[in-house]
Amino acid sequence: MxxxxxxxxxxxxxxxxxxxxxxxxxxxxxxxxxxxxxxxxxxxxxxxxxxxxxxxxxxxxxxxxxxxxxxxxxxxxxxxxxxxxxxxxxxxxxxxxxxxxxxxxxxxxxxxxxxxxxxxxxxxxxxxxxxxxxxxxxxxxxxxxxxxxxxxxxxxxxxxxxxxxxxxxxxxxxxxxxxxxxxxxxxxxxxxxxxxxxKGSGNFTLVAHGRAAHAGREHHLGRNAIAALARVISLLDGLNGQMDGVTINVAKLTGGGPNNVVPDFALCRFNIRVPSPEGQSWAEKQLQQIIDDVSQADGISLELHGSFGRQxxxxxxxxxxxxxxxxxxxxxxxxxxxxxxxxxxxxxxxxxxxxxxxxxxxxxxxxxxxxxxxxxxxxxxxxxxxxxxxxxxxxxxxxxxxxxxxxxx
The missing domain is CATH 3.40.630.10 (Zn peptidases)
Structure with missing residues (x-):
């Protein structure tokens, strides 16, 4: 025809x-x-x-x-x-x-x-x-x-x-x-x-809350949100290479203020790419485990926003x-x-x-x-x-x- x-x-x-x-x-x-x-x-x-x-x-x-x-x-x-x-x-x-x-x-x-x-x-x-x-x-x-x-x-x-x-x-x-x-x-x-x-893609925002304090007089009373988020970021980046095709990219970090204040707020944005449903399940499990572990620190709370919008x-x-x-x-x-x-x-x-x-x-x-x-x-x-x-x-x-x-x- x-x-x-x-x-x-x-x-x-x-x-x-x-x-x-x-x-x-x-x-x-x-x-x-x-x-x-x-x-x-x-x-x-x-x-x-x-x-x-x-x-x-x-x-x-x-x-x-x-x-x-x-x-x-x-x-x-x-x-x-x-x-x-x-x-x-x-x-x-x-x-x-x-x-x-x-x-x-x-x-x-x-x-x-x-x-x-x-x-x-x-x-x-x-x-x-x-x-x-x-x-x-x-x-x-x-x-x-x-x-x-x-x-x-x-x-x-x-x-x-x-x-x-x-x-x-x-x-x-x-x-x-x-x-x-x-x-x-x-x-x-x-x-x-x-x-x-x-690949599937998930975009996420993680917000960390700590406790503000004077960095000199009462540093011990503070809970550093940036330090907590830094631990999360290090663990997230460490997931790269652990499962074939899964990549994690931490794209933005913000928070804190004057040098003499223990920061009580920090935020990071990151993207996860996965080649398969199995890879997505693995990434979601690892992410939740990292958040649970870091959240156990006294005075630290983490809020996760976002999802895998593309399967x-x-x-x-x-x-x-x-x-x-x-x-x-x-x-x-x-x-x-x-x-x-x-x-x-x-x-x-x-x-x-x-x-x-x-x-x-x-x-x-x-x-x-x-x-x-x-x-x-x-x-x-x-x-x-x-x-x-x-x-x-x-x-x-x-x-x-x-x-x-x-x-x-």
Missing amino acids: TYAPLLEWIDTQQDNMLSEVLALSEINSGSANIPGIEKVIDRLSDFASSLGAEEERLELPPRTDVLDNGEVVESESGPLLRLTKWPNANRRILLVGHSDTVYPKDHSFQHCTKLDENTINGPGVADMKGGIVVMLTALQALERSPYAGNIGWQVIINPDEEIGSFASAQHLDQAARAADVGMIFEPALADGTLAGAR PKVMDKAHQQLFSLLKSCGDDLGLSTEAKATGGCCDGNNLAAAGLANIDTLGVRGGAIHSTDEFLLIDSLSERAKLSALLLFKLAAGEASWPDRTTTA
Whole structure:
């Protein structure tokens, strides 16, 4: 079966795709910039209007943050955009992107620059405003095809992926459990390599409370919170290398005050990456044991905040089946679709945790994401849109077998 005539339309959209990416990337949408996220959603709504999908803008619950002084506060999130088409179809696909970037509204990196004929530098051009444009263009190609209506699809554009998707996690989970295949449009590497297995990730904040005292007159009455937290940090760092693939990174330490006061407060932030559920269980047990041991010191109390917001994504049978199907699409287009494991994580972890096989780097080819050197390779816009569209065509036409659904609790 040939899909070439259907894919040729995407080539005619290359200039339009690039213009859309540039416009989206010039709108700052750092995770905390809710007005900016709303502007991105408005523009995406216009770009997607030809799809004829049901559109919903969902308000998300506030997330809990721990400030550097230990205060626990609630922070608002931007809206989630959800598009739904053909909901009564027997087979359903979930397509996911995110509207937020890592660049806050006061960051110096706000504009796009053309570096050469095939390279654009700009905030979010790869991660993932370019990816969202690829996604919506692939869906436009599907809806123009004879296979429109053969499969139902839902798009979720969440506003908080870069900060862990905590507010949107419930919507991702529900949508994943109702779908048969997941497609996420994080950027591929510059050479087209995709992400396969992904480590799980937990972000934690540990607050230590002690007892203040004069460092000279009554040092013996004080209980040093920084010293207690230093013991925790040393023990945490010592876990590195004890279990294959598990890493602990202590990222920030704050607390204390004048040199003549025994500090009664200290706080540290750390990240744990795990390659498997077994690794996560081991890390959680070790962390709790360390906290219990240090908390036994007289006058010291420890408060742990945070969790494993991203579960490990393992390349099980269903994921292998889906990647094999993508490889057949890549072969038809003359594209490499090699995948390799990564320590990074994304919403692909969330979908896999809900039992949904997914490919999570279907976006543009690019690199240097999360930095002022972030770039997009322009020719990958139509290239990657054709890859996703062909995957959709094959599934909708009944040419390809759907991956087995993983059973979850």
